[in-house]
Amino acid sequence: MKKLLLTAACFLTFAACANGGNSSQKNKTENTNTMKTIALTKADFLTKVANYEKNPTEWKYLGDKPALIDFYASWCGPCKALAPVLEELAAEYGDSIYIYKVNTEEEQELAAAFGIRSIPTLLFVPRDGKPQIAQGALPKASLKEAIDKVLLNK
Template sequence: MPTKAVTDANFSDEVLNSDKPVLVDFWADWCGPCKMIAPALEEISEELADKVTIAKVDIMENTDIASQFGVQSIPLLILFKDGKPAAQKLGAAPKSQLKGWLESVL
C-alpha cells in the first residue's frame, strides 16, 4: 500500500485513531534529504503493509501538526502506536537502516 498524505484536518482520524501503528514522515518540498528517503519509504510501505501504515505530513502546509509534535528538523519520522508517539528518527538514512529501525520499534 503506498504512503498516504495526511493533513492537519485528517491527522486524528488517519494517525491517532488508527488501529495499527502509523509511521509519520514529516517533510517539505524544499528538503533534499526528505526527497532522498521518499522512494525507500514507499518500498517499506509496500513490504510492511500488514504491520504499519506510512503517512506523510508536509510541514509547510500542515503547521498545526508540525508544531504540536515539535518538529524543528526534517526529515523526522515518528512512529505512533495507540495514538501516541512511540519512537522517532531524525534525518535521512539508507532504506536498510530505515526498515531495520522501524522493525525494531514496531
C-alpha cells in the same frame, strides 16, 4: 502536546543520512504489494493517529496498526531522497503498517504541535506504547530495523 511528546517519547539515536542513491529500487521481485504512503492533513491526523486537541495531556493512538509518520518539505533534499525509500517500505510491509507523510509547509500547525524543527523527522507510532522520534534521512536498512523493533516487536 510538545511537552507530552518530549517526556513520553524515547528518542531514537540514528545518524542522519541523505543516501538516496541505492540502486535496489527496481529489484522488487519478491513483493507485488501496491501499498503506498498516505498524505496526512491535520484533520486526518486527529481522526487516524491521535486527537491531541481533545487529549492534550495523554497520548492515545487511534490507528488499527502501527504507523511511521514522515514530516517533510517539498524543497528538502534529504526528504526527496527518503521519499522513494518510504514508498518501497510501504510496498514491502503492505498492510502490516501505515506509512504517513505530513507536508510541514502545508501543515505548519501540526508540525508545530510536535515541535518539528528539522526535516525529515520520522515519528514511529506503535499500536501500544509511546511514539519515538528520529531525525534525518535514515538508510533503508536502519528504517527496516526500527520498523521491525519499534513497530512490529520482531
